[in-house]
Amino acid sequence: MSFKSSLATIVGRTTYWLLHDVLKRGGTSLPGKLAAKIDPQALQHMANQYDVIIVTGTNGKTLTTALITRVLREKYDNVITNPSGSNMMQGVIATMLSAKVKDVAEKTLVILEVDEANVAAVTQQLKPKAFVLTNIFRDQLDRYGEIYTTYEKILAGIRLVPEAMVIMNADSPVFMRGDLPNPKLYFGFNHLPATGDERAPLNTDGVLSPTDHTILSYRFRTYANQGFYFSHSDDFKRPVLDYAVTKINQLTPRFSNFDIDGETFQIEIGGLYNIYNALAAYTVGRWLGVEVSQIKHAFEANAQIFGRQEVIRVHDKEVTIVLIKNPVGTNQVLDMMKTDSEPFSLIALLNANYADGIDTSWIWDADFESLKTMGVQTVATGGERYRDLYVRLKMAGYGDHPYYPDLNDIVTAIDQMPTTHVYIAATYTAMLQLREKLAQQGFIAGGY
Known part of the structure; x- marks a missing residue:
């Protein structure tokens, strides 16, 4: 192993240790980013x-x-x-x-x-x-x-x-x-x-x-x-x-x-x-x-998968987090909700960062209209691109509804839902941000 690759490994592992063991934060990419900067052939x-x-x-x-x-x-x-x-x-x-x-x-x-x-x-x-x-x-x-x-x-x-x-x-x-x-x-x-x-x-x-x-x-x-x-x-x-x-x-x-x-x-x-x-x-x-x-x-084995239908207790509400990112995946999530025998509420969160895809036009190809045939009691929207999703759900037949640009307000939104079961459908970075907010407020363990 060359000096450059050895240095990359040391820097990457030290950064990982600091983030995970000392600061107790996620840091899922920064150690690799630093290692690759030192040696692009680190792997x-x-x-x-x-x-x-x-x-x-x-x-x-x-x-x-x-x-x-x-x-x-x-x-x-x-x-x-x-x-x-x-x-x-x-x-x-x-x-x-x-x-x-x-x-x-x-x-x-x-x-x-x-x-x-x-x-x-x-x-x-x-x-x-x-x-x-x-x-x-x-x-x-x-x-x-x-x-x-x-x-x-x-x-x-x-x-x-x-x-x-x-x-x-x-x-x-x-x-x-x-x-x-x-x-x-x-x-x-x-x-x-x-x-x-x-x-x-x-x-x-x-x-x-x-x-x-x-x-x-x-x-x-x-x-x-x-x-x-x-x-x-x-x-x-x-x-x-x-x-x-x-x-x-x-x-x-x-x-x-x-x-x-x-x-x-x-x-x-x-x-x-x-x-x-x-x-x-x-x-x-x-x-x-x-x-x-x-x-x-x-x-x-009853172990939850990170951000994929995680079930979290928020006060008296049972909250299920699901990932959405494209029309087919969103439609399958909606089909899964159709199998729910109990009434529920939906909060949809939309971001458009690099990891999400910056083009949000895909929301118009997702069949949000099918929510009308389910047991959904009310909807709300949020995230960095909440305006886009607000208009989409309004056009799907939900009229004016609550919206939450600041994810710090999502716990309040959950509390105000009329049902005990709430689905939160979020794009990838919105899901990460939401989990961090919930961790800060003590509803889930922090980190990734």
């Missing part, structure tokens, strides 16, 4: 100590990464991850710097959530043994461009390691583009008879066949562009699945119960979309030799 000097699995895609990266980590810890003693969702280069470097490598014969497993645009840069230095691909939807057009551009950014990383396993959501036709020599494992849904012949709704992205660019049909769809697709113009269709959800047993806002290949599982988080994340974790676990019984145990 490369750590690579031979680890077996790295990269998790990437538009939605579900954080939960999928957390579930994979839980599953692998059932079998392996030394597994580290970036639990807060700090998934750009500096966050990845900070995660590696914070790792305590045990003196064991087997390499440490590192499960890294990685931003789509950072996959190639991270791969160049870490040479992963596997990639897990969740889905591709329109998201942060100012950063990624359209969906096929986003996928090309991911492919640029995968092509650097042709021997790495690619574990992909085969229900997403976008992932069938590009000729990759890598070994592959496919996961998806087989919970309905494959007898239908339907098209996805208008304005659904990613429904073009990669062979001739005709519009695909579906035997069944789960949501958005995902499902059992096929082409009427040639023999292109979804590949045979290696692992599949074979039955949906029960969906509630608190848990999801389902079968994978005939075995029943439950995760303590709602939403059909989150079953895909569990299926990805199951696939990784089985690939690395984790027993089915161990995976069940990992899934049923």
